[in-house]
Structures are given as structure tokens and as C-alpha cells.
Amino acid sequence: MGLISGLLTLPLAPVRGVAWVGEQVAEEADRELYDEGKIRRELAEVDRLWEDGDLSDEERDNMEADLMERLRVAHVRRNEERDG
Numbered sequence: 001m002g003l004i005s006g007l008l009t010l011p012l013a014p015v016r017g018v019a020w021v022g023e024q025v026a027e028e029a030d031r032e033l034y035d036e037g038k039i040r041r042e043l044a045e046v047d048r049l050w051e052d053g054d055l056s057d058e059e060r061d062n063m064e065a066d067l068m069e070r071l072r073v074a075h076v077r078r079n080e081e082r083d084g
Contacts, residue, residue, distance in 0.1 A: 034074040
């Protein structure tokens with residue numbers, strides 16, 4: 001970036017900084033959402049809650065379906081990263 005273009009775009013620096021921080025937060029949230037270990041721990045917690053009587057069969061089924069879908073997406077992403 002040249003001196004003139006750097007000076008002209010200087011007022012946009014805070015906006016670029018906020019956008020970068022937003023991207024970093026979104027990437028971390030995405031990593032956490034599709035972390036296979038975390039998903040497996042959540043599945044175990046759902047089973048524990050169901051066994052303790054804190055969840056109905058329907059609640060358990062819905063939560064497990066959501067977690068299994070996240071786990072499926074995590075597997076697809078891991079395979080894409082490995083192959084791509």
C-alpha cells in the first residue's frame with residue numbers, strides 16, 4: 001500500500017479492525033460448534049439427563065438428532081480438510 005492510499009484509507013482502519021475481530025470470533029465459534037470431542041461430551045450429557053429423568057424421550061430424541069447432525073458436519077469438514 002502506497003503512502004497516499006494508506007493515508008486516504010486510514011479512517012477505515014477501525015472498521016477493518018472490527019471486521020477482523022468479528023471474523024475471528026465467528027471462526028472460533030464455528031470451531032467450537034463442530035468440535036467432535038465437545039459434541040460427544042454433549043451426547044453423553046444428554047444421556048445422563050435422560051437417565052436421571054430430567055429429559056423426556058422427545059427432548060432426548062430432538063437433542064440427539066441435533067448433535068448427530070453437528071457430528072456429521074464435523075466429519076465432513078474434517079474429511080474435506082484432509083482431502084483438500
